[in-house]
Amino acid sequence: MAEETFRRFLDPAVVSKLATMDLRARLIVEGFVAGLHRSPYKGFSVEFAEHRQYMPGDPLKHIDWKVYGKTDRFYIKEYEEETNLRAYVLLDASGSMGYGSDEISKIEYGRYLAAALVYLMLKQQDSVGLLVFDDRVREFVPPRSTPRQLHVLLRELDRARPASETDIGTVLHDLARRMRRRGLVILISDLLDDPAKVLPGLKHFRHMKHEVIVLHVLDPRETGFLFDGDATFRDMETGELMTTEALSIRSDYLREVEKWRATLARACAESRIDYVPIDTSTPYDRALFSYLEKRRRLG
């Protein structure tokens, strides 16, 4: 099952590509870790995380002899390195994320994005956690950097189903309060909520010195309003109906959407939040690689 999930979310071609990429935090990272993110502070601590059965090839120094004494079996201690980068992937699983005009819905797209990011950061030996939310937190996986973490996260991603309404602001504030250490927050959402609630939540992270990346995922029909004739639109979250002539209002609709996106982009830029508008018609890997490449160029 884990293998299937892995293969489903992480295409070999994508994995291969991701191997050449990294996601560096631009902010100063506390502590020292192995991998990409080195702490400016001296010293380190290693926390025991869990046991696992010894497999040939594991370093012998990590064999927990006490457990052997008790059980006559070899177990390896797995340590959680206290990394200086803790990343949280926030996946919006509200009802609106279930919308998709082509073969892929936003939630599915978001899952792929999240999976790739999770893989990338775990490969970088960063700690990665996952938070699935709608109008409240549905699932929370604390950040860890263990190899097993990937499977845990992929499993949770696979289970994420769109439902309920959106309240991004409340969830962001909630997480911001939980995060004790500086970290990286990657929000994958359509942000179809009141900007007056969303932006303060994002700024709360920045206030807490966290780095924020917003992957704003929208469907081409949402960005282009590619409807014609009379249609009755049904809100996927509230079930509300509205009949209108699509062609007649398209221009104004697009103007409203662009204004909204511009508001978000401007507000994010002011708060030094990476705002990444993504159209689900663009292959997720291309969208992600494009962003990572640009991020890397900009240092």
Added chain:
Amino acid sequence: MNVVFLNAGFLFAALAALLPLVIHLISRRRTKTVDFSSLRFLKELERKKVRRVRLRQVLLLVIRSLILLAVALALARPTLRGAAGASVHARTSAVIVLDTSASMSRKHNGRTVFDEAVRVCREIVSLMDEGDQAFLVDAATPRAPLLDEGTFARGVLLDALDGAGSGAGGTDYVSALEQARELLAGARNLNREIYVVGDLQRSGWRSGSAGVEPARGAEPDGPSSADVFLVQVGASAGNLGVSAVDVARRYGGPSGHFSVTSSIVNHGTREVSAPAKIYVDGEQVGQSGIRVPAGGTATVSFAAAVDDARWHAGHVELPEDALAIDDRRSFVIPAASPTEVLVVGADGREALDDAYYLARALDPAAGGERYRPVVVDASALAAQDRSRYALVVLADPGELGGEARRWLEGRAREGGACLAILGSRTDVRSWNTDLAPTLGAAAVRAPFERESGVRLAPAVGGHPLLEGLVVGDRLIDDVSVRRGFVVDAANSEVLLELPGIGPALAIARAESGANVATLATGLDRAESDLPKSGLLVPLVDRLASRLTGDWGGRRDFVVGEAIELSLPATPSGRLEFETPHGERVLADRRAVPRETASLRGSRDPGVYRLFESDEPIALAAVNVDPAESRLDPIGPSDLEEIPGGSGFRFVSPDAEISGQIMEARRGREIWRALIYLALGLVAIEMIVARPRAAWVPTGGTDAGTGDR
């Protein structure tokens, strides 16, 4: 003005205007429901945009419906009408009323007015399209059958026009229009037109028949209504014509002397002087210069002396002008023939009574050459043949029995002439209550008696009958009247009077048209000196002649009238009329109320001769209706006085007829305006329906960074 649809069948297409609404309603019902991530932005737009969209949708719906409606109405070819007619493309049934009356023979610009009318008719025929039907009707009387059954072929119509010609009849446009409407009532095509082509002379529009329907424009359109076009040919012109000829026997001279009095009318605007000639039996017997004032009449009299043992024909003639047919008027002079007179005396009368003296006065020589008096007693009156006697003389018969009175009533109804002598046996009450009203004779006011006598005198102003019998203001013979009656001679010709008393001899015209004379005194020596006076014979002779003057009936007729001639006796042989052109036609006979020979529908002016077994026994003069001499036409201001005339439309013959008619036919078609309206609406629809230019967002879907 009203709107008429020339292709009304296309009005059903107007239902197509409901199509956009139906489509709209269906599409609304079929609006698909689409899941959308969020209505956030649509709600933002609802307040402003969506409502405007709905308004725009309604506007588009209305515009599209109007487009379809305009096209459908245009297909139905609506026309705004006053009195104008049908479209050239809509099938038409038309009646051409062609005036062939006498006035149309007038020369005008080198040809006759009738020729011009035929030219106009041909131009009208040229407007016929396939499917159009046309009739040709005569406006003259008597009416000639031109093309009453109608035709769809131009050639047939043109042949009928070629075969038509102007005649000598009068004009009756009103009756011709009535016939035209009757023909169109059964026509196939919905568009109906009547063209009246003629000189439109005023006299031809006198209402000759009732119930002429008002033209289109005056009443809602219906299958029987038609557009009437009046096409006047030949400009108005003055004209001189002989309007009447009157022949009267002259008295006081040899027999066979007549006076022929002719009326000459000038319908022009200037006084005309011209010579008038009289011909009898083909020979000119007189001429007189006349001066006729503008718009007036002049009278010219001629004397003619003929052998009154036979009939004679003559005519009065003027120099020929543009309308020659009225410059000559025929007349006939009847032969003098013995007249049978019934003299009714009293029962058990004396030998020398009123009846005796009257009979002797009528036939002094007892040869019956002029009058053949038959004397009967009053009791034998009812047994007499009423039709035999030209004159009945009631020679103071006294009170008459019921049968006798009924006999007299019958005779009065038949128009028989009567002379009533009121003598000593007259019962005033019976006379006033029975006989006088029956006969139309003068009523008695009161008897009078003058022992010394009152001298009979001529009436003041004289009378033609007394010509030669009067010297100054006295009769040539003194006649004293001692007893008689005061009579009421109102509305009568008074010949003799009794000064200080009242009329002595008066002639009245009864309701039946009969002449009735009343002598207010008897032919009794005890009552007056008349029986012994030399005045009696000529007076009775002239009086009888005057009273029996119409006994033979009319001898002067108008073209188109039936000629009816009374016969002196029952004919024994074949009766035939000979027309002025020498054609023999069998006469119609009638025996009641008296022997009459008639010929229906005389068409040619001139003298008609009645033959009995190839022997001429009577003559009749047939002349053009004097009304044909007046050529002034009606004008637009006269249409109101014509039944249904307010909707008629004049077409000037000076301009192109077909162009005027086409313009008049169309009225004002507004289908083009509807098409333009539809095109305009299409343009508006395209503008309103145009989708707003696609607004391209300035941001793309590429990744961005937060660094600014």
